[in-house]
Amino acid sequence: MSLPTIFGLLFSLALFVWSIVMSTDNYMAFVDAASFIMVVGGTFAATFISYEARYVFQALKVLKTVIVAAKIGRTAMTGEVGRIIRWGYIVQKSGLPALEADAAKLRSQDKFLSFGVDLVISGYTGQEVRDTLANTIESTFQRATIPVSILKNMGANAPAFGMIGTLVGLVIMLDQMATNPSGLGAGLAVALITTLYGVLFARIILLPAASKIQQREEIVRFRNYLVAEGLALLAERKSPRYIQDRMNSFLDPAIHFSIEKHLKKG
Secondary structure (H helix, E strand, O other): HHHHHHHHHHHHHHHHHHHHHHHHHHHHHHHHHHHHHHHHHHHHHHHHHHHHHHHHHHHHHHHHHHHHHOEEEOHHHHHHHHHHHHHHHHHHHHHHHHHHHHHHOOOOOOHHHHHHHHHOOOOHHHHHOOOHHHHHHHHHHHHHHHHHHHHHHHHHHHHHHHHHHHHHHHHHHOOOOOOHHHHHHHHHHHHHHHHHHHHHHHHHHHHHHHHHHHHHHHHHHHHHHHHHHHHHHHHHOOOOOHHHHHHHOOOOHHHHEEEEEEHHHH
């Protein structure tokens, strides 16, 4: 589980509830089923009109993953460098067949890495490996960030439907002005609740989730470019030392891989 994400969500909701508790005793004034249905239902309806259903369901499925911890962390990048360097020694000592045997167990776990290793084993040049994997990375990134666009669209629509709900409430309130003027205050409060729901739905759930998914996919794309460069260097038969320095140039110096340190540990 992604504890910071869960904490942020709960903390923001707690601040909202706490501000209500500190301001009024009439908590139920902030609960209105019709307003909730208009905002959430209207947002989903507009989304299904704007996008193909399968992409909307994909976005909703990805939305649930924001509370799960990211698969690729900062230190994982160092591990990727170390793996490619180890493969560099294997290729240097035993050739490409040994690389194929060593990478066999990863094929079902990491399809991108498996594809890259196949390119190296097939005898493509370093630049050919680089170009092919770059196409793979960018096309994968574009597909993976479709949910981001959908969630951002939903985040833009939710406040708009909140405003629509408010206008509907105002029309009803004004229509009753002549017969029940004493109820204008309560009616206005209910009308404004819809706008509140729209803003909360967008700013606490939809837009933060879109930003987190975008960031995670950018990290995956960076990781894949790092791995692609390492595989291209393997195809060029570069030395493990050169592979280390070249791949480390992509990383923060604080997480650079060091052959010497790992040799000392060994």
